[in-house]
Amino acid sequence: MSYRKLPGHRRGFLYGASLWLAPDHILAVKSLRFREEYQRFYLRDIQAIVVATRPRFHLSTRAGAIGALWLAVLIAALNRAPWVPAVMSAAAIALLLAWFYVSYARSCSCRIYTAVSRAELPSIYRTWTARQFLAELEPLIRQVQGVLPADWAERIEDRPIGPRPKAAPLAAGGSVAPAAAPAARSRTPASDIFVASLLGGAALQFFALHSMTRMVEWTWYALAFIEIAGAVAIFVQHHRGILRAGMQRLAITALILTGVLYYVRQILAGVAMGNRPALPDFAMLATFPGYLMLRQVNAGISLVLGLVGVALALIPESDTP
Amino acid sequence: MPLPKWELGAGDVATCTSCGSANRVAAFPAILAPHSAPAHAEAALDGEAACYDHPSKRAVAACHQCGRFVCRLCSIDSGNETWCPSCVAAGAGRAQSANLETSRMLYDSMALILPLISLLFYPLTLIAAPASLVLSTVAWSRPLGLVRPNRWRFVAAILISLTEICLWTLGIVYLLSGRFREAR
Numbered sequence: 001m002s003y004r005k006l007p008g009h010r011r012g013f014l015y016g017a018s019l020w021l022a023p024d025h026i027l028a029v030k031s032l033r034f035r036e037e038y039q040r041f042y043l044r045d046i047q048a049i050v051v052a053t054r055p056r057f058h059l060s061t062r063a064g065a066i067g068a069l070w071l072a073v074l075i076a077a078l079n080r081a082p083w084v085p086a087v088m089s090a091a092a093i094a095l096l097l098a099w100f101y102v103s104y105a106r107s108c109s110c111r112i113y114t115a116v117s118r119a120e121l122p123s124i125y126r127t128w129t130a131r132q133f134l135a136e137l138e139p140l141i142r143q144v145q146g147v148l149p150a151d152w153a154e155r156i157e158d159r160p161i162g163p164r165p166k167a168a169p170l171a172a173g174g175s176v177a178p179a180a181a182p183a184a185r186s187r188t189p190a191s192d193i194f195v196a197s198l199l200g201g202a203a204l205q206f207f208a209l210h211s212m213t214r215m216v217e218w219t220w221y222a223l224a225f226i227e228i229a230g231a232v233a234i235f236v237q238h239h240r241g242i243l244r245a246g247m248q249r250l251a252i253t254a255l256i257l258t259g260v261l262y263y264v265r266q267i268l269a270g271v272a273m274g275n276r277p278a279l280p281d282f283a284m285l286a287t288f289p290g291y292l293m294l295r296q297v298n299a300g301i302s303l304v305l306g307l308v309g310v311a312l313a314l315i316p317e318s319d320t321p
Numbered sequence: 322m323p324l325p326k327w328e329l330g331a332g333d334v335a336t337c338t339s340c341g342s343a344n345r346v347a348a349f350p351a352i353l354a355p356h357s358a359p360a361h362a363e364a365a366l367d368g369e370a371a372c373y374d375h376p377s378k379r380a381v382a383a384c385h386q387c388g389r390f391v392c393r394l395c396s397i398d399s400g401n402e403t404w405c406p407s408c409v410a411a412g413a414g415r416a417q418s419a420n421l422e423t424s425r426m427l428y429d430s431m432a433l434i435l436p437l438i439s440l441l442f443y444p445l446t447l448i449a450a451p452a453s454l455v456l457s458t459v460a461w462s463r464p465l466g467l468v469r470p471n472r473w474r475f476v477a478a479i480l481i482s483l484t485e486i487c488l489w490t491l492g493i494v495y496l497l498s499g500r501f502r503e504a505r
Binding site for chain 2: 001003005018020027029031033034035036037038039044045046047048049050051052053054114115130134138141142145146147148149152155156228255256258259260262263
């Protein structure tokens, strides 16, 4: 079956969403990095589409790319002219203000109703996209369903629109509702080990800030390995519905920061050792100001992430979605 | 949750009385369609076709895949076709239509992201690049996402993995040849 792209595409760092048109239905696609989930809304079944204006502070991959481009230009042009910092600061402020204005005043949410479902369409989150979407879809639905009579508002007075509330009793002969899935937990032994490795890494960096030895270095490597293993276990447990999304996001953040800091550390070690083909002399590295600052930053980040992990683990399981 | 009536009160655009947001409502004739009653299969009378799974119930259609008669309870409609529960459960023939799929694994994305994300911690590329190459080869013929038209991610994954493997090979050869020179 061939699909045609409809207006609107949510490009997130972790998941995306888009809408596609088939001859008789709309396909809502939710992309979760390595999996796509599909939901179909047949044109003959759609009862209503509601667009509600409300703030949506979404950071898309496109916004991330613009930020990266700004950073690249800044790095390339920083020492070329005296006016560069002022111009780049003004550009950054203008970009931030534009994003804030669009997110606050030109954003919306979009819901679609059928007799048995009510669904959010995450890909429609800007008002101009919603207008394009409705302009394209309304004629197609009217072509399938016809036109509403003039007195439609009166005729639906005593009629429920959309799915019935869950609390409503089932009609005679209705099937038994499936049992609710067990709620995901806010902590597991794997997440506890992961958080402990973050806090342990922070403590090690703080206490051994000025006494850099090979022993400390290898202990730090071991903690990094535990952190990576813990993060992988967290991904698996979240995928199986055992662990909540917050801890998974923390693991992703920690892994990305670990990777970035690893590279910065390697570059600094290379500079300090003058590209000699030998393992770095840790005593010499400890005296290198940039390296010391990097270890402080690393310790600070690990501490903050560890505390966030503790907070996430302590949140009562009924308080978070 | 059903659609609140206040959203339809103004016809086209309504303002929420609690948060003040402007809601634009596009309503369609399906809103007036009577709610379908729960399916009740009727008893079959003498001489009438009966359901294959419920011999006492009247058949209302025949399965487009296997031809078995189905009662109203058993008939599964999709598009212009009717199927029996057995064919749908077994994914037989045309009942294995893409219409019934609710999710797909994206092996091409997996294969592409492996050699790229491992660059964050480059020693991992030693494992990730061959893994991506194997995954690309094994999963090449598996179905892509419903709205993905081609396999460019697989091609990119293979090229990147091969590049990383070549770089590792060159590095290892260079190191070993240096050792040999030092030994002589």
